[in-house]
Amino acid sequence: MTAGFGADGLEADYVVVGAGSAGAALAARLSEDPNVSVLLLEAGGPDKALELHVPAAFSKLFRGAYDWNYDTVPQPGLEGRTVYWPRGKTLGGSSSLNAMMWIRGFAADYDEWADAAGPTWSWDALVPYFQRVERTSDPADATQGAHGPQSVEHQRDPRPHTAAFLAAAAEAGHPLTPPNLPAAQGFSQTMVSQRRGARASTADAYLRPAKKRRNLRVVTGAHARRVTFAGVEGDRRATGVYVDIDGITRHVRARREVVLAGGTINTPQLLMLSGIGPAEHLAEHGIDVLVDAPDVGANLQDHLVAGLAPAAKGGTLFAAEKPAELVKYLAARKGMLTSNVGEAYGFVRTDVADRTGAPEGLPDIEIIFASAPYVGEGLVPTPAHGLTVGAILLRPRSRGTIRLASADPSAAPLIDPAYLSDPDGIDAETMLAGLAECERLIDTDALGAVTTGGWVQPEGGEHMTPAERAELSMRRYSHTLYHPVGTARMGTDAASVVDPELRVRGVAGLRVADASVMPTVIRGHTNAPAIVIGEVAADLILGRRI
Template sequence: MSRDERAGRAGQPHDYVVVGAGSAGAALAGRLSADPSVSVLLLEAGPRDTKTEIHIPAAFSKLFRSEVDWDYDTEPQEHLGGRRVFWPRGRVLGGCSSVNAMMWVRGFPEDYDAWGEAAGAGWSWAGLLPYFERVERVAPAVVRDNDDATGRDGTVHVDDQRSPSPHTRAYLTAAEQVGLSVVPGNGRDQRGFSRTQVSQHRGSRFSTADAYLKPARKRPNLTVVTDAQATRVVFDGTRAVGVEYARGGVTRVAQARREVVLSGGAVNTPQLLMLSGVGDRAELDGLGIPVVVHSPEVGKNLRDHLMAVLAVEASEGTLFLAEKPRELAAYLARRRGMLTSNVGEAYGFVSTDPSVDLPDVELIFAPVGFIGEGLIAHDGHAITLGAILVQPESTGTISLASADPLDKPLIDPRYLSDPEGKDRAALLAGLGVCEELLVTPALRAVTNGAFVQPAGGEELTRAQRDEVALVDHAHTLYHPVGTARMGSDAGSVVDEKLRVRGVTGLRVADASVMPTIIRGHTNAPAIVIGEKAADLLLGVDAAGHRVASARMGV
């Protein structure tokens, strides 16, 4: 179908209008459109996923600050030396699943049980496990290179890495040498270290555009319109009846007969809610935006995973050689070699406080010098060890810079701002574990002790080095959540069925609804949220059975 044909169909009323074709939105639209009795319009602000670097795993950081990135920066962070922190977010079919590091890390069941406490048993680990199992298509022991590269019935290929670095093996050995365990990824108890499972197929990225949209592209009841940035939800009183969007310099309105669903993520969803008059009355009044409903928690409760890294010079075998002709030939011919790497090849969960049973820090490993979020090249072999704060006490905000929908919102995660300093202490303790790993026989054998980040770190004490790594270089792990919090309490932005409180015909389905942040990576649960949202709209359970007394859209 041509772009003009898609635009023409977009002008017709649809049962559902979904805003955002990312991890959750693509899953939601794909599942909804599997029912031929409903029509779905999916609006995506960015382009189609044709950019070459999207599909080559090791090239993901080349997508940052490109035309497929929202290219955000935070407000200056007081506890990070006043720095602004770069926040890449996918602006393309597949959203962040098209630009991320493809790490498939579900998280801990206890974290989902906390969701269940906040929003009902359907959001607990037991309630969501069937959705994880439905979503994941785990690779067979032997993968045929001519296997179909599209999703089947809306499943995500979850593979083992094809060509992991020998330095990654050394890192896992180092973990054992300091007394930490090596465990299978995504097991019931993930305390320990694992080789990363990845959302790839035959050595290429496998995004939600691959899993859900490409298999559904010939369905006559699904219309996907790219380069269409939503500017506000259209209300008739307090009922959402459509979405206004800008495309090619022209403003249009997409009409929804049943419901509008926002799947723009933890930044764009609260931004669009506030632009549409759903937010804190005082803030909206100050910008001259007519208030539809006073919902003061919109844009609040922002949590994110902050990461600080140490990088040291290493022996050959790192991804420094990934763009050499030999590796390019291996990738093009057999989808093997360094270019299949997701960069974050291993990770582990540890508790830095012996009195705490569940981990508070994740450690991550990359067989390359990952400097400046991959935007700063290092001319030589290096490895990177990172510490990630997985249960931050600090919370931040997303707010509007103006009433202009094309202005970027203000992002203020307020990293390390918790009054008791627990976040800072935990992250420094995590860096301390990285330091211990670096001096193990396994990693000493592949490194020379010279620090790439912080540069000249070998001349500093451990404490000095870790302080510089944190204050001068810490950055996001790209997991913002919570800005349209889900809950059974009246103060939550959406209820347990993802309906926006105070209005009708409007739901949210993306990482912004997560009541708490998980010990894990947010791509997998965001996809699950999209899947569950589709079932809520269709009135079925995870097995596809009609829910008793359910009716469409309730």
Template sequence: MNTYDFVVVGGGSAGSVLASRLSEHPDATVLLIEAGPAHGPERTTVPAAWRSLVGTDADWGHSTVPQTGLNGRTIAYPRGRLLGGSSGINAMMHLRGHRAAIDLWEKEGAEGWGFDDLLPYYRRTEHTEGRDTAVRGTDGPMRPRPAAPPHPAAQACFEAFRTRGFPVADDLNAPEAEGVTWTELTVVDGARQSAADAYLRPFLDRGNLTVVTEAVAQSLVFSGNRCTGVRYLRDGVPLIARADVEVILSAGAVGSPHLMMLSGLGPAAHLRGHGIDVVADLPGVGANLSDHPLGLAFFSAGRDMPTGQNNHIEVVGVTRTDPSLAYPDVQLFFMDVALALPGGQGYALGFSATAPHSRGSVTLLSADPSVAPAIDPGLLSDERDLETMLTALLMARDINSAAPMDPWRGQEAIPGRSLDDPGRLRTFLRERGATTYFHPVGTCRMGSAETAVTDTRLRVHGVEGLRVVDASVMPSIPAANPNPTVLAVAERAAEMIRAQHG
């Protein structure tokens, strides 16, 4: 058994931030445990290759339970399994979302976690250029930049958005921005920049920082109601890491609740049903899973499509289906490949309901840590989300019909123009047109609500010495790709931890 001040479980976006920031204090010893390897396949670094990483050794390879809202379909649920976590396999889109979506957290019981509270930490993560320095960072580790050079078909689609009334947003990461913009990507010198690349790898030579990869956490260790360490397997050898100060779970919206339930933290009846002794009865562990549904409309091209040089998603727009809404509830984007068509020839318009009402769960299937949990994001289980997705699909079609797309437009292949009745389009979305946007959050929500798992300093209720810091603590989902918000939450958590422990 080795002893450290802090043991961080999970080397993804949040874990990379925490291990880096906590080890800045030379007297604090930090262990980071990551289940995956230090590096993924070589193509992990190639922006255009991100879709090919699903199903590789860099992916946990999860799948959902049958989705009632998707007519019983089971869908793949990829999560990153390498240093950098999902930031090592995602599409590298850097979008914060609207101020009002984060302000909602306070209304949901997370006092002190409004947008203005989080803004300094958003800024701390970033190194941007040519942006408003009041809201964007200039000396942080992550280096988001607009996609460049733009694909010629993306340029046409940008104009199509404008033709359809989308205002041009100079910076869609400004607090209340809305409209169409060039996607900011975490790509540096033509290569992916994961959270591990930005926060962790430059500091691996710190004597007080230990990073152990291919080490799979099995359970938390408790002495009474205090969490004192982590049991993990490495090369088949069972090991224990002791934490003198804190254990911090950063295993993500699937991994963190799974490890907590395996360790006796969760809904008491559910744990006992799997023969697990209850350390703390926390009904909210694994509940409140929220994810963005995603749809893609595929089109053949009316001319040869050049090969995309970036992440294939260079243009993104956000809007509201109802002007009375507090913030945009739809995201649309142009993709310069048609994944569902032979050879990928063609293009797609993606659409997502970014303020979903549907909720799901992560629950145990077994007390065996090697058995993945049951993942139920509940996609389109709330009829309101289906209606939003239908509206978004019609918006995507309308953008594609705008004059700037004339030189590129071929035929609509999926869903196909023969599907023009709203009822048939709803059936299409449920049967094959909707899937996940890979954005799970909320399964260890913070705050004062009855189902809250942590307090607003991210300390787990009912026990000592344990915090959760990752997407699982978000009370509700940001109205955008969550990774920038995960980084900001982790930056703030690191400051809280250092303030508490010196």
């Protein structure tokens, strides 16, 4: 054990809680400075399972050992259903469990962050960080990086149906564009966080290259209970974290700072367990209040998706588990098992956006395509040959919360995304407009050539009107697209949970670096910006900038 980690190996200059998309990047970058020691704590185990590395197998991990296995509270807007929220519980976090879609959003999304949290978070300021992160195959734009640690590649073996979907988009009048442009994005084949046909998580991109550094220690199976503090009211400083390791509660000590990178659910939970949160709520659970911070756990935003699944004639991912496909994958990293399932997508602006004054030129719906019927929230086997054409609500007006169920750190928190709860009903109206666009795409000649006219979901859909299919899909079958953000939002205002340098207000020596700091959800997918947040946090902590 190096001297930098104390006699018991549980003391370091920086303690990072959570080895996910942001946490892995943050810990690796901090450890580039040989003069500091970094201790990275991860509640899950090492990322050993084959399914963590085979792209098309990600849904096999749901409800398993590598998943936090969360569910929302019942959602009135979704027929009173609870919605399953998988979150990665292993090295790489949700980057080890996600669908590997590398979709950065729009420059305007980040400029909106800058409006809330200052110029550090503008698009122009973040472009060098995206470039530092990415190793993009065939960059289509100057803002895309080509030499970073995170591999971003073209799909190796997409299904023919994906080309048919893109042809359908063109037939319907949508532009086909390269992915990840700063503006004016249309429909694209998905770029994926893969390397030579295998998943490339942040454990692969950041932690494995850094593992030989003597100043970085990674501890798995370490469940954080609460942050510890020294000092008196008005002058409190984080000193470490109480952590359960092998059934024993240990005190991990931080000489300089503790950084929470547990994500949009676990970070606000840990803050509240540590006495930082809404005072009334903490008192209900018998937790002493260190900082009355009402916005901890508030401002929860997520992308809701509702998919239509027409039956297909064959050749879909329904056949992905055949032995021949496993042989093809193991021998050449080719075939259906290289699929990320969501092989194409596109951005559209509905008339609802125009009527409600949404910023000009920006979409309010993303259309997602899969060469498989993605049903049952991914928890059931693919039932038949089919496709999915889904509508994603990009900028929900609804806001939800994360709240404690109890003061027991092992108890799952209460997750309430409050889907479709905005008082004006704009979220539901926008989703229905998005599903109408899905119907238009399904009705094109291009997709008609590969579909049968029947429906996998909604079952019996051929006997319904498009409006009936849309309403049923939205209310009964919609689910998360796995992009929760905002529960420890950053801002320049005094009510924000963290300041523009990600420091938790009201205490010293404590920061947050994960998707919970995003003040608004981007019009894209959240893995790429979460990694960027980890990169920026490292520079803020070490006092450097690109």
